[in-house]
Amino acid sequence: MRISAYTRLNRKQKTTTIGLAAAAGITALTAGIAPGSDGGDAGRSPAKPVAGHSANADAAGEKQATATKGEHAKDTKSVQLAGASAGHQTKAYQGKDAKAEQKNEAKADVKAEQEKKAEDVRADRGSSRAADRATKADNLDGWIKQAQSIMKEEGIPGSYHGIKKNIIRESGGDPNAVNDWDINAKKGTPSKGLLQTIQPTFDAYHVEGTKKDVTDPVANIVAACNYAADKYGSMDNVNSAY
Incomplete structure (x- = not known):
């Protein structure tokens, strides 16, 4: 068992001023804490933020926020460009569809007209044929x-x-x-x-x-x-x- 230096002092030494001072010093040494020192980490108050470090952190945060904002702006612009491109393509397809439909309608009209003419020709031929085949003889x-x-x-x-x-x-x-x-x-x-x-x-x-x-x-x-x-x-x- 370790006996501290303070314990080894006699009663007279402990009661004198010198003894008390010595006892205080010995006790401090025994505890591993020198008078006037910080005493290591034990009992130390939390460290205060360093002003320079805080400023750097704020600057870094602002830089990150600016970068994020820039990326968001780029993404927004990309989406807008993509939407504009899609809209342009849609209009282009619609234009092609409209032209194709007009072309088909024109073909259908031409075909209908041709069929009508053919029907008229057949009708004329039928009428002519009927007239040719009508009974003309009288015996x-x-x-x-x-x-x-x-x-x-x-x-x-x-x-x-x-x-x-x-x-x-x-x-x-x-x-x-x-x-x-x-x-x-x-x-x-x-x-x-x-x-x-x-x-x-x-x-x-x-x-x-x-x-x-x-x-x-x-x-x-x-x-x-x-x-x-x-x-x-x-x-x-x-x-x-x-």
Whole structure:
């Protein structure tokens, strides 16, 4: 056990002024603290900030804030430039789309006009063809020959002899002949015309350009021959009622 120097003083030395001073000095030395010194870190008051250091810190903070502000300004400008560029591109695309749409509309108008002209031409041709195919003859011979001319254009077979033979047997050459007693008449569809054709058959085998009248001589011959070609190969193969 360590005994301090103060403990070794005798009572007289401790009570004298010199002794007290010595005791105080010894005690201070024993504690490791010299009179008048700071006594190390123990009991030391917190260090006050150095003025110069504080100023440097403030300057650094301001510099950092300025730098941050500059970076923010750059970022803002970049965003603005990007937005402006995107807006410019959008306008450019919109302009292209508008031009493309106008171009497509122009093409559509041209196509519609071409189709209308083509339709008008077809209508004119149809009217002209119908006029050419209208019944002009006024006798059986003329009707058969006119019918054969149309049949040739349409690829419908039938000789003059085969057509006339069946006409004479069916109607005697009367384009207005009507059968009002056979099975067709009883069903409500009497046979009519030169080749005694019922209305449903005439409608199904009618040839474009001829009159849509079952009693029209040329129209009746052409439709009947078209039907005979489909069912029997030709009117020439028909030797009885069909």
